[in-house]
Amino acid sequence: MSGIDNRKDILIILLALPGASAEPYEPIVGRTRLMKLLFLVERELNVRRRFSIRDYYSFEPYHYGPFSKDVFDDLDFLRNVGLLASAPGGPASRALQAETEKLLEEEDVPLESDTNLPTDLEERFELTPKGKRFYEDQLASSLPSDIRDQLISLKQGLGSVSLSSLLRYVYQKYPESAEKSKLSHLVS
Numbered sequence: 322m323s324g325i326d327n328r329k330d331i332l333i334i335l336l337a338l339p340g341a342s343a344e345p346y347e348p349i350v351g352r353t354r355l356m357k358l359l360f361l362v363e364r365e366l367n368v369r370r371r372f373s374i375r376d377y378y379s380f381e382p383y384h385y386g387p388f389s390k391d392v393f394d395d396l397d398f399l400r401n402v403g404l405l406a407s408a409p410g411g412p413a414s415r416a417l418q419a420e421t422e423k424l425l426e427e428e429d430v431p432l433e434s435d436t437n438l439p440t441d442l443e444e445r446f447e448l449t450p451k452g453k454r455f456y457e458d459q460l461a462s463s464l465p466s467d468i469r470d471q472l473i474s475l476k477q478g479l480g481s482v483s484l485s486s487l488l489r490y491v492y493q494k495y496p497e498s499a500e501k502s503k504l505s506h507l508v509s
Contacts (some may be wrong), residue, residue, distance in 0.1 A: 324463045325372045329395050331362060333404065334464060336448050337456040338473050341481035347351040348447035349480060352386050352393075355446055356492050358480060364495060366471050382500040386491050396446065404452035408445045 325331070335358060341345035350357045360380050362368055369377040380387035399405035448456065479487055485504075492499035 325417060325460055326374060328374055328377045328391070329399060330460055331368055331374070331377070332359065332371075332392075332395055332399065333448065333452060333456055334460055335359065335362065335406070335472060335476060337460075338451065338469065338476055340476045343477070344447055346453060347476070347480075348445045349476075350445050351443055352479065353484060354487060356388060356392055357386060357487055358476065359389075360491065360498070361475055361479065362472065365475065366468060368468070373389075375464070380498065382498050382502065384501065384503045386488055386502055386504075387495070387498040399452070403449055404455055406447055406449050406452075409443075429502055455459065 325334070336349060338345055339345050349358065351473070359378055363377055363380075368374060378389035378391050380389045382388075396405065396407065400407060479490060482490075488502075488504060492502065492504075
């Protein structure tokens, strides 16, 4: 039995747990959504302290709220070792494109001004069969039931809401994370 002792474990656990569908291993769609969920995992569940994780993601305010480049590095690592699969969803859904365009119009941000718009980041992240086995063999038994339930609640509650609703929640609850946001109107 292994323990939960690094941030990649938390990322794997988040992908292993049920979301809105209540099915285990529910993928998370969108980089922006995944980033905000990992931010909330620390802020609301304090996993760094609960599991003695010294190197949990350090989030900084950025264009769409809290951001950590380390999330992308860990996604690449987990893909490279075969625990995670991601599939570009191609162009984002029309609903997400329209929502993002509306959000940016409200702030008068030209769509061409940033190549990392949420519309470009509609990517589906999920555990591979090897990743599922790793979760079951190495992490599941080390996950206290109260934290498991809180993580499921977070993923079910905020993992499938609209992007603007998720950002609004993060910005309003943690306004310091929205200091550099291009969508600052969501704070009020």
